[in-house]
Structure formats: structure tokens, C-alpha cells
Amino acid sequence: MKFFFLLVAVVVATAAAIILVGPLQHVAGKPSAASNKCALRTAETPDKLVCVCNATYCDNLVFDWPRNPGEGYLIQSSKSGLRFEVSPLESPEFDWCGRVDGQLLVQPGREYQSILGFGGAFTDAAGLHVTSMPKPLRQNVLESYYGEHGSQYNFARVPISGIDFSMRPYSYDDLPKGAKDYNLTHWSLAPEDLDYKIPLIKEALELVRTYNSSLKLFGSSWSPPAWMKENDSLIRGRLINSTQVYDSYAQYLIRFYNAYKSYGIDFWGGTLQNEARTAETYPQYAFNSLELGKEQAVEFLANYFGPALVANGYTKDKFKLMVGDDNLGAINDQVPYIMSHKEVHPYVAGLAFHWYNHYFMPYDKLTECVEQIKDHIEFVLMSEACKEPGKEKPVDLGSWDRGEEYASDIIEDLVRQSAGWVEWNMALDEQGGPNWASNWVDAAIIVNKDRTEFYKQPMYYALAHFSRFFRPGSIRVDATLDCAPGDKQVAAVAVHKKDTGHAVVNILNKSDQAKKLLVKVEDRSKVVRVQAKSIGTLVLKL
Ligand SMILES: *[C@@H]1O[C@H](CO)[C@@H](O)[C@H](O)[C@H]1NC(C)=O
Ligand SMILES: *[C@@H]1O[C@H](CO)[C@@H](O)[C@H](O)[C@H]1NC(C)=O
Ligand SMILES: *[C@@H]1O[C@H](CO)[C@@H](O)[C@H](O)[C@H]1NC(C)=O
Ligand SMILES: *[C@@H]1O[C@H](CO)[C@@H](O)[C@H](O)[C@H]1NC(C)=O
Ligand SMILES: *[C@@H]1O[C@H](CO)[C@@H](O)[C@H](O)[C@H]1NC(C)=O
Ligand SMILES: *[C@@H]1O[C@H](CO)[C@@H](O)[C@H](O)[C@H]1NC(C)=O
Numbered sequence: 066m067k068f069f070f071l072l073v074a075v076v077v078a079t080a081a082a083i084i085l086v087g088p089l090q091h092v093a094g095k096p097s098a099a100s101n102k103c104a105l106r107t108a109e110t111p112d113k114l115v116c117v118c119n120a121t122y123c124d125n126l127v128f129d130w131p132r133n134p135g136e137g138y139l140i141q142s143s144k145s146g147l148r149f150e151v152s153p154l155e156s157p158e159f160d161w162c163g164r165v166d167g168q169l170l171v172q173p174g175r176e177y178q179s180i181l182g183f184g185g186a187f188t189d190a191a192g193l194h195v196t197s198m199p200k201p202l203r204q205n206v207l208e209s210y211y212g213e214h215g216s217q218y219n220f221a222r223v224p225i226s227g228i229d230f231s232m233r234p235y236s237y238d239d240l241p242k243g244a245k246d247y248n249l250t251h252w253s254l255a256p257e258d259l260d261y262k263i264p265l266i267k268e269a270l271e272l273v274r275t276y277n278s279s280l281k282l283f284g285s286s287w288s289p290p291a292w293m294k295e296n297d298s299l300i301r302g303r304l305i306n307s308t309q310v311y312d313s314y315a316q317y318l319i320r321f322y323n324a325y326k327s328y329g330i331d332f333w334g335g336t337l338q339n340e341a342r343t344a345e346t347y348p349q350y351a352f353n354s355l356e357l358g359k360e361q362a363v364e365f366l367a368n369y370f371g372p373a374l375v376a377n378g379y380t381k382d383k384f385k386l387m388v389g390d391d392n393l394g395a396i397n398d399q400v401p402y403i404m405s406h407k408e409v410h411p412y413v414a415g416l417a418f419h420w421y422n423h424y425f426m427p428y429d430k431l432t433e434c435v436e437q438i439k440d441h442i443e444f445v446l447m448s449e450a451c452k453e454p455g456k457e458k459p460v461d462l463g464s465w466d467r468g469e470e471y472a473s474d475i476i477e478d479l480v481r482q483s484a485g486w487v488e489w490n491m492a493l494d495e496q497g498g499p500n501w502a503s504n505w506v507d508a509a510i511i512v513n514k515d516r517t518e519f520y521k522q523p524m525y526y527a528l529a530h531f532s533r534f535f536r537p538g539s540i541r542v543d544a545t546l547d548c549a550p551g552d553k554q555v556a557a558v559a560v561h562k563k564d565t566g567h568a569v570v571n572i573l574n575k576s577d578q579a580k581k582l583l584v585k586v587e588d589r590s591k592v593v594r595v596q597a598k599s600i601g602t603l604v605l606k607l
């Protein structure tokens with residue numbers, strides 16, 4: 066075996082002050098020459114930084130994958146202000162355990178799941194902000210997420226009718242109290258679909274086509290019309306247990322997919338129900354929701370919704386229906402029960418879950434659930450995440466901690482078989498809304514009040530390090546940290562992009578000090594110096 070030892074020429078940031086004046090000494094690398102640099106702005110405190118985009122300027126990354134075997138780059142973002150800083154790998158230097166802080170062994174031969182992708186959600190709130198922007202600014206948001214030089218998102222979640230991040234509570238078939246419409250004669254898409262979601266989705270579809278990518282859309286329902294529910298409300302409550310209602314709700318959902326199809330928008334899949342178990346167990350849940358109990362879920366799926374999907378051509382090979390779509394813990398209660406019923410297997414393709422309970426629950430709850438159902442599903446997908454306020458303020462502009470939490474969560478999920486990670490609202494205002502139920506949260510992109518500029522937060526870059534480089538079809542491979550086994554400050558995950566022969570390793574450094582890491586991929590080794598509080602992507606042509 067022959068080893069190449071390369072030392073990455075990255076100057077260690079010593080003080081945030083340097084960064085505010087200008088970028089770190091940048092090793093001129095071909096890949097970044099054409100890129101627009103982040104226009105850094107300090108938020109509340111000097112360590113909180115955002116990248117500002119306006120109608121005429123927005124940062125991006127023009128990057129060519131290395132072509133020559135052994136050639137590679139490190140792309141870094143850090144608390145100190147690096148954003149997609151590209152450095153070539155150079156300066157071979159021998160170094161071993163003891164002289165490095167850790168060793169990362171990447172084994173392309175040891176394969177796990179295939180990556181499906183990354184993305185965000187076309188909520189009404191995001192749609193309102195983006196469609197009210199001047200055209201060039203709107204284009205910059207879309208390119209930031211879907212463009213070739215942006216995050217290259219290939220997933221998008223689309224709520225089916227109203228949610229909390231809507232300006233009003235609504236369904237597609239709202240009726241006066243006491244009225245019923247089992248045949249759905251009053252069903253129609255809402256102005257929010259026609260004015261916000263459909264135009265933006267079409268623009269995103271156009272963008273991904275320009276670089277031969279594609280967009281996997283999936284729908285999720287929060288609440289059926291109130292008249293289908295026991296408590297006659299969009300908030301919580303159960304479906305009325307009757308054939309008429311089950312039938313009608315199945316058709317209600319199918320109509321959504323068919324209506325979008327009539328606008329040229331084909332869905333890749335959908336979830337059975339958003340946060341059904343959490344709605345049952347969390348009385349403070351004061352917005353659109355449905356307590357779809359697990360028995361009811363089996364009944365509805367096996368006898369109504371599943372057959373309706375098939376009857377409309379949404380067979381499992383063409384339409385990826387996911388169960389779960391709820392938090393760790395909540396999926397553990399619902400999903401194994403649902404999947405213990407053979408009748409639902411013909412319809413269910415995957416398990417979806419949300420990140421929220423990671424605040425207090427071990428990630429192995431996910432593994433526990435996956436282990437019980439893995440023989441009956443094709444994939445696992447993290448389908449919703451955002452930083453919820455708790456006691457903090459909803460939007461903490463420029464927070465690196467929140468970016469780090471994203472990167473850390475993505476790694477924890479990927480190493481537990483998740484095939485991707487889909488964020489929540491693609492854009493919110495500085496309050497973290499609008500949200501008719503005042504359930505404000507943070508987002509990767511925050512739009513200013515008069516919608517003349519927007520701010521890309523550290524969360525945006527944390528997620529983009531994955532969406533941009535862990536491309537769909539890449540295979541996750543073994544990446545093991547040793548030498549410093551006790552070092553909980555460093556986390557890593559790797560994929561093999563087989564179509565082009567690249568290894569990609571994402572390394573999260575939560576430590577306050579820069580670290581030198583030996584990365585070995587097959588017979589090639591690189592020494593990388595990872596910045597303090599950073600996320601680095603190592604791209605290597607094998
Ligand atoms: C837009 O951003 C660029 C880069 O930061 C800046 O030079 C320009 O003045 C901004 N334009 C407006 C109208 O603020
Ligand atoms: C609903 O549709 C069915 C089947 O087409 C029809 O028999 C029934 O009369 C309709 N009900 C109402 C209330 O329109
Ligand atoms: C996109 O795909 C088409 C068909 O596979 C191919 O002919 C074309 O060269 C591709 N374009 C780019 C930019 O990769
Ligand atoms: C709907 O049902 C739940 C319990 O199932 C209840 O707590 C909630 O308050 C109800 N909502 C309304 C508006 O009645
Ligand atoms: C629904 O009602 C039927 C019969 O009316 C009953 O057998 C079934 O257990 C009920 N299902 C649920 C989930 O309550
Ligand atoms: C992480 O950053 C710290 C602080 O600068 C540094 O000491 C450490 O070596 C870095 N870790 C890695 C793996 O590079």
C-alpha cells in the first residue's frame with residue numbers, strides 16, 4: 066500500500082475579529098474562482114454571522130468535482146466566518162496517530178444505505194415570503210436552495226392544505242357547522258396552493274432540470290376537514306370511525322396529488338399523516354393535527370387509502386408512501402404496530418421521522434424502530450427538522466450552535482440508516498413566522514421585514530455541506546474514528562459517489578480548537594486541519 070500524506074494549507078483562525086475584516090487567507094483553488102463569496106454581516110453579537118443576499122448579490126459555490134485520481138479538496142464553513150471555503154489538498158507530510166488528533170478510516174467497500182437526498186418544505190409561510198419578493202431576490206432564494214451553485218436540494222415536502230405555518234386555518238373542503246360533503250363536491254385547492262406553492266415548485270423544477278437533477282416531492286397532511294373529525298375541529302381530535310369518512314378522507318388526499326399532477330407537478334411520495342401520535346399525547350398541540358391512532362391508521366391504510374392510491378396509479382414502485390412522520394419515541398409506539406399488519410405492506414415504502422425529540426431522547430430509539438420493520442421498508446428518511454425556541458427566542462440570527470446542531474443531527478441520522486434529511490420552512494421572517502398558532506421557529510433562511518434582503522444562517526451551510534456533496538445515489542460507507550476514541554467533539558460520516566468515483570467525508574468539529582486529522586480512504590491518505598467549530602467536506606477522486 067502506498068500512502069500520500071497531504072497537509073491542508075488552512076490558516077487557523079485565532080480571533081473572530083480577523084474574520085470580520087476579511088476572509089481567511091484563501092488558498093486559491095480553481096473550484097471557487099468563479100464563486101460569489103458570502104457577504105458576511107454580524108448579527109446580535111460578533112460571533113453570530115449571516116450571509117446577506119439582496120436582489121443583485123448572493124453568495125454561491127461554483128465547484129467542479131476533482132477529475133484526477135488522488136486530487137481532492139476540503140470545503141469548510143466555520144463559526145469564525147468561513148462559508149464554503151475551498152482549499153486544495155496539498156503539501157504531503159507524513160503523520161501518524163500521536164502526531165495527529167485523530168484518524169478517520171473510510172472504507173468504500175463497507176456499504177450501507179443509498180442516499181436519497183436533502184431538502185426543505187414549501188410551507189405557506191415560506192411561499193408568502195418568497196412570492197412577495199422582487200423577482201431577482203426570489204430567484205436568489207430559489208437558486209440558493211435548488212440551483213446548481215446553491216444547495217442542490219432534491220427533496221421538497223409539501224403540506225396538504227393548511228398547517229400552523231399558514232396565515233389561517235383551512236382545509237380543501239371547509240363547510241358550515243353540521244354540513245357534510247362525503248362526495249367532496251366542494252373540494253378545491255386553496256389560494257395558497259395556486260399563489261405560493263405551485264408557482265414556486267414549478268420554478269424549482271425548472272432549476273433542477275438545468276443541471277440534470279430532479280426533485281422528489283412528498284405530501285403530508287396535518288388535518289382533514291373538521292367535519293370528518295369527532296371534535297369537528299382542525300385541531301387534534303380523531304377521524305370519525307365510519308366507512309363514509311374513511312372513504313372520503315382517502316379520496317380527499319388522492320385529489321391533492323391528482324390536482325398537482327394537473328399542474329404538471331408529479332409527486333414522488335407522501336406520508337400517511339403528520340405527527341399523529343404526538344397529537345394524541347401532547348394536549349398543547351394547538352394547531353392543525355389529527356390523532357390518527359394506530360388501529361385507525363391500519364384500518365384507513367389497508368382498506369381505504371392504500372387501495373385508493375393503487376386505483377389512481379400511485380403504486381409502490383411509483384409512489385413512496387411513508388409511515389411514521391413523527392418524533393423519535395412517537396414512531397416507536399405507532400410504526401411497529403402498523404407494520405405488524407401484513408395488509409399494509411403493499412402500500413408502505415418507507416419510514417419517515419422528525420428530529421424534535423433528539424433534545425432528550427437517545428438516537429438509538431430510531432435504530433430500535435428500524436430494526437423491527439426493516440424487512441418491510443425500502444428506506445428511512447428524516448422528514449422534518451427546525452430549531453424550536455424552547456426558552457430561547459425563535460430566531461437566533463447567525464447562531465453557529467444551531468448550525469452545529471443540524472450537522473450533528475444529520476450525522477447521527479445518516480449513521481442510523483436515514484437516506485436523507487428534509488428541513489422545515491424554507492424561509493421565515495425575523496419573528497420566525499408567520500404562523501397562525503404563534504408556533505414560531507427558526508429557519509435556514511430568514512427574510513427581512515420589507516423582503517428586500519434575506520439572510521443565510523449557519524444552518525443553511527450545515528445542511529448544504531450534505532445536500533451539495535452527499536448526492537442522491539451515493540452510498541454511505543464505513544467511516545470510523547480512532548486514535549482519539551474518547552473525542553466526542555468530532556463526528557464524521559462518509560459516502561461513495563460511485564458514478565463519478567469520489568469519496569466524500571463530512572467532518573464536524575465541535576471543539577474550540579482546530580484539529581489535525583488523518584483521513585485514510587483505500588490506499589490514499591490525507592491530513593486535514595479542521596478549523597475550530599467547523600464543518601468540513603473532504604472530496605477525493607479515487
Ligand atoms: C447588495 O449586496 C452587495 C454585496 O454585499 C452590495 O455591494 C450592494 O450594495 C447591495 N445592494 C443593495 C441595494 O443593498
Ligand atoms: C355521492 O356519490 C354517490 C356515487 O356517485 C351517489 O350515489 C350519491 O348520491 C352521492 N351523494 C351525494 C350526497 O351527492
Ligand atoms: C443531461 O442529460 C441528458 C440526457 O441524459 C444528456 O444528454 C445531457 O448531456 C446532460 N446534460 C448535462 C449538463 O449533464
Ligand atoms: C379536539 O379534540 C381534542 C381531543 O381529542 C381536544 O383536546 C381538543 O380541544 C379538540 N378541539 C376542539 C376545538 O374541540
Ligand atoms: C370502528 O368501528 C368498528 C365497527 O363499528 C369497530 O369494529 C372498530 O374497532 C372501530 N375502529 C376503531 C379504530 O375505533
Ligand atoms: C477541531 O478544532 C479544534 C480547535 O481548533 C482543534 O484543536 C481540533 O484539532 C479540530 N478537530 C479536528 C478533527 O480537526
